[in-house]
Amino acid sequence: MTQPDPQDENLSPPPPPPGTGVDWWGEIRGLAAMLLAVVLFHSFIAKPFYIPSISMMPNLLVGDRLVVSKYPYGWSWVSASFHVLPRGDGRVLPATPNYGDIVIAVPPDRDEDYIKRVIALPGDRIAVIHGQVILNGKLVPQQVEPPVQIPVDPELSCDGAPCYDMFERYRTRLSDGREVYELPAFRETLPNGASYVIIDHTDQMLDNYPETLVPAGHVFLMGDNRDHSADSRASIEEKGLGGPVPLANVGGRAEFITFSLDGSESFNPLTWWTALRDGRAWSKLRPEIRRQTEIGTARTER
Numbered sequence: 001m002t003q004p005d006p007q008d009e010n011l012s013p014p015p016p017p018p019g020t021g022v023d024w025w026g027e028i029r030g031l032a033a034m035l036l037a038v039v040l041f042h043s044f045i046a047k048p049f050y051i052p053s054i055s056m057m058p059n060l061l062v063g064d065r066l067v068v069s070k071y072p073y074g075w076s077w078v079s080a081s082f083h084v085l086p087r088g089d090g091r092v093l094p095a096t097p098n099y100g101d102i103v104i105a106v107p108p109d110r111d112e113d114y115i116k117r118v119i120a121l122p123g124d125r126i127a128v129i130h131g132q133v134i135l136n137g138k139l140v141p142q143q144v145e146p147p148v149q150i151p152v153d154p155e156l157s158c159d160g161a162p163c164y165d166m167f168e169r170y171r172t173r174l175s176d177g178r179e180v181y182e183l184p185a186f187r188e189t190l191p192n193g194a195s196y197v198i199i200d201h202t203d204q205m206l207d208n209y210p211e212t213l214v215p216a217g218h219v220f221l222m223g224d225n226r227d228h229s230a231d232s233r234a235s236i237e238e239k240g241l242g243g244p245v246p247l248a249n250v251g252g253r254a255e256f257i258t259f260s261l262d263g264s265e266s267f268n269p270l271t272w273w274t275a276l277r278d279g280r281a282w283s284k285l286r287p288e289i290r291r292q293t294e295i296g297t298a299r300t301e302r
Contacts, residue, residue: 042081044070049104049115049254054163055223055230056102056115057199058148058185062156062163064260064280068104068252073097078251083111089217089248096121096247097219100194100287102254105221105245109236115254116221116231116241119190120214127211128233131200131226133188134211141189145197147182149174151277155263166228170201194287200226206233218244254285 041047051064060066070079074094077085083106097103097118105114120126125136133140152171156163167181174180189195200207204227214220221241223229234240257280265275 039081042070043079044075046070046255047081047252048258049113051115053158054228055225056117057225057228058150058183058197059102059224059285060115060254060257061150061260061277061280062158063153063263063277064257066257066285067255069255070252072101072253073103073247073250076248076251078106078249087248089246091248094247097250097253098194099190099192100196102285102287103219103221104251104254105241106249106251107236107239107241108249109242113251114221114231114241116223116229117196118219119222119232120220120244122214122216122218124214124220125211126209126214126220128207128209131203131207133222135191140191142186142198143189145185145187148185148197148199149180149182151262152179152181153262153264157263167201189290190287193289193291195290196224196287198224198226202227209233212243214244217247219247219250220244256285257281257283 046067046069049066049068051060051062051066054062071093072095074091076091077083077088099118099121101118102115103118105116106112107114119133120135127134132142147170150164150167152164154162164181167183170181170183172180172182183199184201185197185199187195188198206226206229212220220232220243222231222233230238230240232241232243232245234242236242260277260280261272261275262277263275265271
């Protein structure tokens, strides 16, 4: 009878120690580190942003998803994700926006993110008369543009109501069968040459705003959809920004659109592909800069 070789026993794998299993504490630490990295990135570098309203049409549509950089103007209480820090006036590495920048701002009475365009800087005098901006005593040029075409997306909802009900009289069908709203448009150009298209289709209270001096450390913000934007022209009671906005309440600059959905999507990811709007992904959101020779005269009639 063959005797077992003692050396063969040394080749056998040792039995696992008792109690070996999943390292739950290690898993939790790894997950916490990952969440912390995401929060820090969102607070200091960039974060995604969703457009829920029509206030920045035609340049931003309801359903656009975009990237907002957090560092261009320094960091303040508003930079932290979810606005968990107490409000304050201090900023780290402060900088001033440029005319025409699209920025994220928080109103003085609630922790909501608004997206608007910088129209006036610290020390500027700004007024609005019959829909035209007057900056430091001079009319800001507005050239008449061809009507902008906004797609009819009946699935979109703004605060529980269809987004574009007020534009029904501008609804038309194109030769290819698509339905759009053709809205009156103007090209506005600020003193630094920043140029962009706005919508102005009716006369309303926000078309007139008394001359105001923008204090140091503040900016004056307006939406590109001038008749439907609760911005610096609108009071806090009207859910506006209540005048010039402290730069400490400005949390970043919009950089580019990642993708845009027309409202027909559901929780099923398979529906997202068919809901994608063509031609909006990776669109840059910095304003065009025009030379003085390219700037037309201000419109004098509405």
